[in-house]
Amino acid sequence: MGTENDFSGEAQFVVQAGVIKGDIHVGPQVSAPPPVPRQLPRPATHFTNRVAEIERLDAVVREGSGLAVVSGQAGVGKSALVVWWAHQSMESFPDGQLYVDLRGFHSRPPQRPEEALHSFLLALNAPMDGVQDHVDAMSALYRSALHGKRVLIVADNARNVQQLMPLLPGTPGCSLIATSRNDLDALQVTEGAESVSLRPLRQRDAIVLFSRLSTQSETQQVTELISQCGSLPLTLRIAAQQSREPGDIEALIQELSSTTDRLSAMSSPDEEMGMRPVLSWSYDGLTPAKARAFRLLALHAGPDCSVDSAAALIGTSSREAMHLLRALKSDNLLEEVSSRRFRFHDLVRDYAQERVLADESETERDAAVLRELRYYLRCCDRVDRLLAPQRRHVPLEDEDLQTPEFDFSDHAAALAWCDAEIVNLAAGVEQAAERGMHEMAWKIPVALIYYLVVRHHHVYRHDLSVIAVRAARASGNSWAQTWALICLGGAAGAVGQHVEATEHFTAALELSREIGDREWETIALGNLAWTLRLAGRYEEAYTQREQALRLQHAEGDQRGQAISLNELGTISLALDRPEQAREHCLAALPVAREAGDLLIEAEILHQLGDASSRLRDLEAAADWYGQAVLLRRRTDDRPGLAHSLLELGRARIRSHRAEARATLTEALRLLELLEDPLASEVRELLRHFE
Incomplete structure (x- = not known):
């Protein structure tokens, strides 16, 4: 543990929990099946004709390659055709429909394949540990998740074949239908895709x-x-x-x-x-209020907007914003992609951008953008405080606090909001940097970091951290720059770039000492110790982690202490000192529980199992692993859960064979989904039960 602001490693969901008491008994558990993805936007009203094109799409699915490109000029109805047809064809794809807008002709850069794959893998409930941002690995996992299923993939607004190739399904039961202003002939030549050219209506x-x-x-x-x-x-x-x-x-x-x-x-x-x-x-012909809303919406940087972000941009209530958005939809100037999300057609957005430049002053344009960014900052800060309550949070100004925030009822709601807004948030941060709004350009990424760690968004995490460092430097805020450098170091370390991580953490350490901030100094030291451990320099890592622990104790930083004590346990095991490792972890456990961080607590419990196993106390090891399994189920930490199940099964082989077999079988299923090489080891263990 220990990258940015005392958090390192990977997780998927973060929740709060109290102390676990009483005996723990872990047996086989049947998980509820994941929901079937239904990602299609709403179909167009009064859809007219296109009988020949619909028949061709039916044939592609029924007897063709399962791949098709619907091409045609802007405004000809490509998306409307494919979405309408997809809704009519849902029975042919009982395992779901995936949808992505590749933004091929958006004012912002086209969507990268890894972004689309990430959203698809989340929808398919596929674990992504170790494959994030590696397009080939993500594409392979995506094909594995689709194997044996009948799923429709709609890839809207593709610019080129490169965007589509990683999204192609590998199983004949699945189909991919793309739309593009370009013909994408290469996809026909290499993959046998059908070409459906759409012309203006007769x-x-x-x-x-x-x-x-x-x-x-x-x-x-x-x-x-x-x-x-x-x-x-x-x-x-x-x-x-x-x-x-x-x-x-x-x-x-x-x-x-x-x-x-x-x-x-x-x-x-x-x-x-x-x-x-x-x-x-x-x-x-619009009323003044609708005309103003229409042109200000052109300032939204992302591909679609929620009612609440639109309200902030326009400077009105969410209720009034919904009224305006629905009115613009009735005028066919906006498309409603879901019950509370809207977007422009590309051509309409271009016109709206012309109007906002012509009809609004630069001062008003900047004010509108800043209102929306303040809304995003407030929501990201709320998410951050829910996910990691003891983590240091970005300072909010009075103007930020006046911005209405979305009411997140729990962690799941907070994560769902971020999932829906991450593309808009990234675009908004870039917009803030371009407009010289440095406070927003560093605060939003920093407030968003813990979510990016939880969701394994490595590319966003790195790119947004780079922007944060530049923005903090441009604003002359050394304190913010220290924080942003720690975020950037964590992003580099998470993908194995330990030299770069060390450089960023060292720069943060030097800055923290220049400005006399003991907390940043402590965090930077802890993160440097983390990179030393990953590099195999265990004695140096141990010494530096002890130094960080002393500073954390002096500062009263419970969460930091729990992380450092657990890290000392990890290093002790690497140095073959299991008794010392157990002592460190036993000291860490109550501190982690007091801090209320389930992820850290689960790491400690598992490591207590490792230490007990090394000491040949298999009953104690099984008990610790069992507690770790329960916590990792609650946090949906599938990689951690798989490893805890493996070790629990290994510890129970001699004393509880039936339980061990069921536990190892579940571990094997998860490890195969993760494409983890440990799966072969579990198969070998299960052969002993044959």
Whole structure:
């Protein structure tokens, strides 16, 4: 233990618990099956025709390769087609539907394959210990998790084949349907993917869609308007919203006919046809409140936004924000991806960004962005205080405290909020750095660090820590820079970059001594000891960890003391001093329980089992391992649980064979999911029961 702010290692969920008392009896337990992933966005209303394309997608699943790319120009309805078809095809995929927006044509960089894989593996309940941010390993684990299942994967808005290759399923029962503005011919050549090219609606279908949306019957003017809109579903929906009366249609036709300006983001004449004038006509018809909300939402850095983040951005209540968002959805200017999350179509967002630059001052734009960042900071701070109550937390200003925070009822709710917002949070931090909002650019990553550790988000953890260090340095805040360097050192150490970790921790140690901050000095020393142990320099690590423990005791840092005592036990075992290791761990256990940190407590319990096993006291070892198993079940620490089950089974082989067999069988199942080489050792142990 001991990377950032006295926490190192990996975990998955963190909860609070009291002291465990009484005898512990561990037997085989049947876990509830994980929920089936249902990640599809809402289908479009009044979906029209596309019969030929739907039949082709049906054939891809029924008798084809299971892979297809739906391509076409912006606004032609690619996403609407695939999502609508996917909802109709749910019975063909009883094991779930996965969805990801790859942001291929977003104003922010496209989503990396490892980000998509991470979210898919979480949805599939696949343990990721040891594979995070290694695309090939994550892709292999993903294919293993899909093996034998029938799952549909929808990869929306892909920019290139490189984004899709790691997401391809390896089993014939699964299908992947991608959408892109590009044809992605390479996927057809190398993987046999079917190409489904989507064109603008035929005039008859366009008239049907327009009439359904506007309640206007077919007339020559309607036909002319549809022609001006290029028969694109997106422009038809927007035009229909503004065409409730015959006079509206005539006015819109005149607007479209007289306008020569086009959206600069368009790449082909077909895409440009009528897009800006249609959007302009719709925007000009908004109430002042809706128009302001529309343009300020363009300042949101991420791919979608929640009602609460939109409320902060706009500067209103969540209730009023929901009203505005739903109203903009009714105007076909926003898409509702879930009950409380909304996003722009790419082209509409481009127009909104033009409007916010033209209609809002730089001061107001910065104020809106800062409001949203303060909301994010407050929520991240709340998550941090729930996950690690004794960890040092970022200082909040009066303005931060005035921002309404999301009410997290428990740890699961806090983690779920972060899971939903992590892409937006990362984009927001980058935005803060670009706008010179240095306080937000270092505080949000630091407040988010414990979550990133818990969820194994190594890339986010490293990248956000780098931004935090730069922002703290730019602000001239040495205290913040010390903290950010510790975060960055932990991120490097977590992926085995021990030289880099040592450099960051050493820099933090020097800074902490310059500013006279004893707590940062202690944390930096502890983390340096951690890197020395990982490098196999045990005597040096022991001496340095003892120094850190003395400082932690003087500071009254219970959590830090528990970590250091447990680390001393780990080093003692490495030096073949099991009695000394047991003494350190017995001293650590009550301190960890007083600090209320279940993760540390489970580590200590397991290590007490290791020490007892080394001392050949197998009954005591089994008891300690059994307690560790119970805690690791509660925290959903699957790698730790697998190892504790293995050691518990090993300790029980001679005295409780039936229990040992059941325990080892469960350990084997988890280790195989983890692709842990220890699985072969467990198979060998189980052969003794045959």
